[in-house]
Amino acid sequence: MPHLSRSDELVFFVNGRKVLERNADPEVTLLTFLRKNWTLLTMFWPLRLTGTKYVCGRGGCGACTVMVSKHDPVSRKIRHFSVTACLVPICSLYGAAVTTVEGVGSIKTRLHPVQERIAKSHGTQCGFCTPGMVMSMYTLLRNHPQPSEEQLMEALGGNLCRCTGYRPILESGRTFCAESSGCQQKGRGKCCLDQGENATSSLGGESDICTELFAKDEFQPLDPTQELIFPPELLRMAENPEKRTLTFHGERVTWISPGTLKDLLELKVKHPDAPLILGNTSLGPAKKSQGHFHPVLLSPARISELSMVSTTSEGLTIGAGCSLAQVKDILAGRVSELPEEKTQTYRALLKHLKRLAGQQIRNMASLGGHIMSRHCYSDLNPVLAVGNTALNLMSKEGTRQIPLDRDFLAGLASADLKPEEILESVYIPHSQRWEFVSAFRQAQCQQNALADVTAGMRVLFQEGTDTIEDLSLAYGGVGDATISAQKSCQQLLGRRWNEPMLDEACRLLLDEVSLPGGAPGGSVEFKRTLVVSFFFKFYLEVLQELKKPGKLLSVFPTAFADRLVGSLPRHLSLVPAQGISRLPLQSVDSHQALQDPVGRPIMHLSGLKHATGEAIFCDDIPTVDKELFMALVTSTRAHAKIISVDLSKALELPGVVDVITAEDIPGTNGAEDDKLLAVDKVLCVGQIVCAVVAETEAQAKRAVEETKIAYEDLEPVIFTIEDAIKHSSFLCPEKKLEQGNVEKAFEEVDQIVEEVHVGGQEHFYMETQRVLVIPKTEDKELDIYVSTQDPAHVQKTVSSTLNIPINRITCHVKRVGGGFGGKVGRPAVLGAIAAVGANKTGYPIRLVLDREDDMLITGGRHPLFGKYKVGFMNSGRIRALDIECFINGGCTLDDSELVTEFLILKMENAYKIRNLRFRGRACMTNLPSNTAFRGFGFPQGTLVTESCITAVAAKCGLLPEKVREKNMYKTVDKTIYKQAFNPEPLIRCWNECLDKSSFHSRRMQVAEFNKKNYWRKRGLAVVPMKFSVGFAATSFHQAAALVHIYTDGSVLVTHGGNELGQGIHTKMLQVASRELKVPMSHMHICETSTATVPNTIATAASIGSDVNGRAVQNACQILLKRLEPIIKKNPEGTWEDWIEAAFEQRISLSATGYFRGYEAFMDWEKGEGDPFPYYVYGAASSEVEVDCLTGAHKKIRTDIVMDACCSLNPAIDIGQIEGSFTQGMGLYTTEELKYSPEGVLYSRGPDDYKIPTITDVPEEFNVSLLPSSQTPLTIYSSKGLGESGMFLGSSVFFAIADAVATARRERDIAEDFTVRSPATPERVRMACADRFTEMVRDSRLPPWAPAS
């Protein structure tokens, strides 16, 4: 919008320093401002605070958390609160002080205890989430220096981590908690970190073994007096508030912040269409995902009247400007002061406020904004509506009150605000005697997830009776707006609170709260079931209240309800995880030298830098001269001919430099069937068609919107595996392995034929794909900084795309913010497209994918559909098994053939079945190409095998663990592909897991619990694992390293592995330190680069540390050999003396180390080979509790025993196990990809795609490593543990299935069932069939999401 008047100066502080912004743009968020302040003018000093990370841009992940401090005009105190910087417009910060991770502490000056402890507790892996975690914890400590564990959980509930499994993060936070306990063994004088004890360890029994991986005693204490103070200048400003209206004009948007209520009301008349902007948690995401645009924004942040709170004997009035966090505190205060009967509505609201979003969003979002947004999923509006809430409105003309009722929520003009009105405050009346209010919600996971269905319910009885005088029921998530079931409620007035009423209510509700079959988002049956299940819960809760002594003694519920009341599912609590990791001391040899770091829990090399934000990731590299930004234009059709591409409008936009198309590629445009940039036709929604290059990110993204592509749809359009099979649409030939005589064996035994579905999975690495290509002035050289697991692949692809030799291109990888297989192939495509842009324009190009684009374009884990036929004896012995699997490969081959091969090779898992046939095929569909993902087919394939075991157990009436045990490998044997192995460690893991978890006694306890509880069921399961490590080809196991010793004695190690968070660099220095006998402090790794170690293999398949470790070892041994004569001559000399002497004697202090690789091959013709160098064994048991009415579950306990042999670094390895287990848990329980019927991925961010959060950690989580076994093959007898734990997450899946099976047995449901993976609340609820699901199933509706 063109503007004539000048902008006011925006004043705020960042990390104690003043920011005076003369041209503040309302569209710029704090995150952008902190990271890239070069677009704006700050006084005297640059910000470029890249510690605050971009991950989702929608408030859903917490990676961008910073602390904001503001003077509260009402309480006259300083309020410190965490916010997500990606949703904070800088203009909202007038008078505020911002603290970022850099302001908290630094390795250069002083570390803050939060930073020190998260790093030393091994709470960082890739480190991309760490600054956000630090800031959430730091803010908590600013407000509560000794928080409770519940406060800690609450503070971290809005922060996602994809690597660690959260346990170590929690553990670091717990060290601040009042009730925290340290290393218990320490008090008994036996701690694993006491070096003296380690050296002379004579510890025998495990009871003597310390389980801590860090020494709490070393931590510096928290000293609140050391924190930054609130800037005196801001305090002065707050005490003499500016009453003048402040205006900030941006390129397109004007921000107006009045200083008085009067001015606000006048401005609202002048700008009736301008929204009031408070937390921006509704407006912000709507702008990003739906393109909502407002040229004028009115900010009432400085108007104290909107933050007032007042109470009367009748109720409570809360200012519309109060944040939801403040509302929570206010309500908690009232609840503690008033009798219970008056606070029913407040309690119900509090219940939801604990779960609504994460702490940061609750700190930002305002009550007014929440109500006015009228989101259909709103948690509070249904409760406010049933609680007879009134809205106090204000305009220049005066004030008036309207009810927050059905019509208001539906947005009816007659019941709504007038354009010139604002919501001033909200009046919530007290409840009264004989009135009960409750709130219910069900989401994909417990916290930080929008509810599928949410409800508020209130009933008022006639005094002293159970006769309904008034009833109010409101639901969210079941329509476009919150729905009030008014008609049903009317018809139930005068009825008694009994079962006939319940039946009638359910019938009425299903009639009134109807959802159309094709409702977007689907889940129609589930939602309808929740509508009645919630009412049933309410019915039981109220019944329970009425039964309380002194309440209504004359009411006696029927026997049916009485039985049920006792087992009423409680809301699953946010119990802090008690995870511990047991580490037997035996992993370090008692004779090992003290300074030898191998086998010790050394902290991740970058841990402290992660925690201070000083670790540099790809997009943290400062802007280079003349840098341009690239944004991608992707296909909106699943299968279509490209008729035309109109770039004219895009090219006219300001700042747009060029649009890159396939015609600009000087070399090859990818492969014939897998083009970098589409030509003529597209094969999926999300295929890259062209790329815009512009001066800024915002300009490039605007131009993407203006690029017009005309398509002509083509047939067929295939999304599902079933459709692909129908059309014989495959990417590669079938892969098959067979042993024994399957057909003959089937003739003699009982059989089950069943189908299994395993959904796909999004990598959800926290750092999206990003690359910076810098063309050099000479000889066509290019420097490429890229977040990848395979820099050599990027280098090769760029070379062929630009048609220049590989030796001109250098790829640099400092560190990667998580990969999990998703950064093996895709970075090469993005690197090549960016390189074409750099080649054409001659300027550096930065390409950073948005979370939405990353999820849309890059593909993920292959969904699987498996059919099995199993033949078995009554004893549970499996005689024959025939499995045929299909995976959804998407539109191009990518790694699909390899994934199919690995799937088939690994599918037998831990079982010896004489007659076996495995077949696998990759389907070609019109979805983005699926690719490598941690476990590479194993987590999907093995789920089929384990499902088959569970089915056999059910048929034989045996416990699944008995059938597993019966069929497990027991002695030295050969696999289906005839590779010999010894399963002894497998058996040990299994037995230890059963033993440590007290599995058998808990089985009885679970049965006992289930007998007593009808609506809650517990389930228990244990799974064994034999996981093969490595690639099935020798050449893929080779590795190289380059080690330099400099004249000061310092050592630079480089090798072919990439630091993805898995701690490979830490392990490599541990190896180098042992070999050279030099402390790790003398050593450094600066980056992985194709210029130092060429022709590397992708860091994947769990063997990165193995093979690169061997190469580093080789290089160090070469160097030591050269130094030997010098050392011999001067044995008393120091390392520095020897190096100096070596230099004088002209001995080369640089060596290349090389490892030729493990022998591995597979002959698919014969079905034989030795494809894997070794196996990792393990076992996991999990116990869960399922709420049969909602499908939610909580994880009570998990025990994992893993065979790590001699771990190079137990802290890192346990981190890998816990992290992969948690990722597996996500795969099997919550992570669900949803597509529209047109093949558009619908789940494109943390709000729609739920990876595990901190509340998903099992309440008790024990991980132990099997006391050292040996594997002579690998470096120091260690094992690669990167992927294997994924599958162990299935123990949670099978525990859920166990609970569901129990529920079904109790309900006499005879038919067999298989829960699909992921076992989402929807699937679990629908499988726990009961009278409510039956009511709903009467009106079956077609599904919404087609893809699997």
Ligand SMILES: Cc1cc2nc3c(=O)[nH]c(=O)nc-3n(C[C@H](O)[C@H](O)[C@H](O)COP(=O)(O)OP(=O)(O)OC[C@H]3O[C@@H](n4cnc5c(N)ncnc54)[C@H](O)[C@@H]3O)c2cc1C
């Ligand atoms: C990551 C994330 C997770 C979330 N999870 C949940 C969840 O689990 N459950 C849930 O219920 N909600 C959830 N939400 C939604 C959240 O509760 C709302 O977005 C929030 O309450 C809106 O408040 P705000 O102050 O940010 O509104 P803004 O975005 O600032 O404003 C929203 C709208 O309200 C209007 N408005 C604001 N104040 C007034 C006023 N005083 N008078 C008139 N109009 C006004 C504005 O004009 C604007 O149109 C989530 C949001 C995010 C971003």
Ligand code: FES
């Ligand atoms: S990037 Fe801000 S919350 Fe995810």
Ligand code: FES
């Ligand atoms: S360490 Fe948390 S996302 Fe990587």
